[in-house]
Amino acid sequence: MLVVMKAQATPEQIQSVCEHIEQLGFRPHPLPGAQRTAIGITGNKGAVDRGDLEALSGVAEVIRVSKPYKLASRDVKEEDTVIRFAGTDAAIGGGGLAVIAGPCSIESREQAFEIAGQVAASGAQFFRGGAYKPRTSPYAFQGLGVEALRIMAEIRDRFGLRIVTEAIDNETLDLVAEWADVVQIGARNMQNFSLLKRAGKLRKPVLIKRGLSATLDEFLMAAEYVMSEGNYEVILCERGVRTFADHTRNTLDLSIVPAVQRLSHLPILVDPSHGTGKRDSVLPMARAAIASGADGVLVEVHCHPEVALSDGPQSIYPDQFARMMDELEQIAPVVGSKLPRGVKVLSA
Ligand code: PEP
Ligand code: MN
Numbered sequence: 001m002l003v004v005m006k007a008q009a010t011p012e013q014i015q016s017v018c019e020h021i022e023q024l025g026f027r028p029h030p031l032p033g034a035q036r037t038a039i040g041i042t043g044n045k046g047a048v049d050r051g052d053l054e055a056l057s058g059v060a061e062v063i064r065v066s067k068p069y070k071l072a073s074r075d076v077k078e079e080d081t082v083i084r085f086a087g088t089d090a091a092i093g094g095g096g097l098a099v100i101a102g103p104c105s106i107e108s109r110e111q112a113f114e115i116a117g118q119v120a121a122s123g124a125q126f127f128r129g130g131a132y133k134p135r136t137s138p139y140a141f142q143g144l145g146v147e148a149l150r151i152m153a154e155i156r157d158r159f160g161l162r163i164v165t166e167a168i169d170n171e172t173l174d175l176v177a178e179w180a181d182v183v184q185i186g187a188r189n190m191q192n193f194s195l196l197k198r199a200g201k202l203r204k205p206v207l208i209k210r211g212l213s214a215t216l217d218e219f220l221m222a223a224e225y226v227m228s229e230g231n232y233e234v235i236l237c238e239r240g241v242r243t244f245a246d247h248t249r250n251t252l253d254l255s256i257v258p259a260v261q262r263l264s265h266l267p268i269l270v271d272p273s274h275g276t277g278k279r280d281s282v283l284p285m286a287r288a289a290i291a292s293g294a295d296g297v298l299v300e301v302h303c304h305p306e307v308a309l310s311d312g313p314q315s316i317y318p319d320q321f322a323r324m325m326d327e328l329e330q331i332a333p334v335v336g337s338k339l340p341r342g343v344k345v346l347s348a
Helices: 012-022 050-054 111-121 146-159 169-179 193-200 218-229 256-263 272-276 279-291 316-333
Strands: 002-005 027-032 037-042 059-063 098-102 126-128 162-166 182-187 206-209 235-238 268-270 295-302
Touching: 002 012, 012 027, 012 037, 012 050, 037 059, 050 059, 059 098, 098 111, 098 316, 111 126, 111 146, 111 295, 111 316, 126 146, 146 162, 146 169, 169 182, 169 193, 182 193, 193 206, 206 218, 206 268, 218 256, 235 256, 256 268, 272 279, 272 295, 279 295, 279 316, 295 316
Parallel strands: 098 126, 098 295, 126 162, 162 182, 182 206, 206 235, 235 268, 268 295
Antiparallel strands: 002 037, 002 059, 027 037
């Protein structure tokens, strides 16, 4: 159910509708919009008595949301969600493109700083790097853990880049949330419902990668899990799915971009690195991602990919990244967007 408040409803009226919903034993989710605030109701098994809510002051109407995902749906919030990063001009969603770049794994301070310096010079606003790696083999490099989180915090201080890194389980979630600006939930964890619920209790943006065989509905339901716990700052990321095609590591499903945008207000990024697994395919698919209307890209960059401890074959060189940025900047206006270059840190 969704309570649509009148455009002129006061904060007190919104508050008292929320309290009323709580008294009924349900959870209110106030979602401020450009014109008016809507209040999503979750926790109800069946329909809530509409008349009762409609009679409250400041309420315009009460509508049923038929989609299985409610808070992630455009029916509940028409305007695109824009995620901002306090003290900077960095944003994900809305009118500008977000570029998240960095190595698959943080391997050492030197490796991470060298890459961060390069992607910052080309104008990225976000730095990524794995501290905890979900690897197919238990014998493969598992990440440097907290040491990597510390290195990335230093990178934020030095270059202004906002930090995106993955939490792989409940234990690493709190640590990642403490150090990073965006908590990534990987493809293999997209349906780890207890992890999603815990991520919903954070007050940090959560980037959810599409599961290896997840449908559009399942992808949006993963976002709903996080939002149902009160964290509305969710970013979706297409990273390719498993198909019979074997010329790429995964099949990058760009058609999910307009599909997500039709159904949801959440930003959707594209990861052409995991999506193709091939360095030479990253730039063409990054161009296509932006042309398809994606809110940005997440790409793996490495100065010496031939000796990378993970995902070397899909990591692009810094000069390829610089070229990608130039090309995305040119494509952006064609789709009514723009590519901001560099982060302005407004306050410490
Ligand atoms: C990653 O971003 O390094 C990663 C492991 O991604 P995914 O979960 O999409 O495989
Ligand atoms: Mn990787």
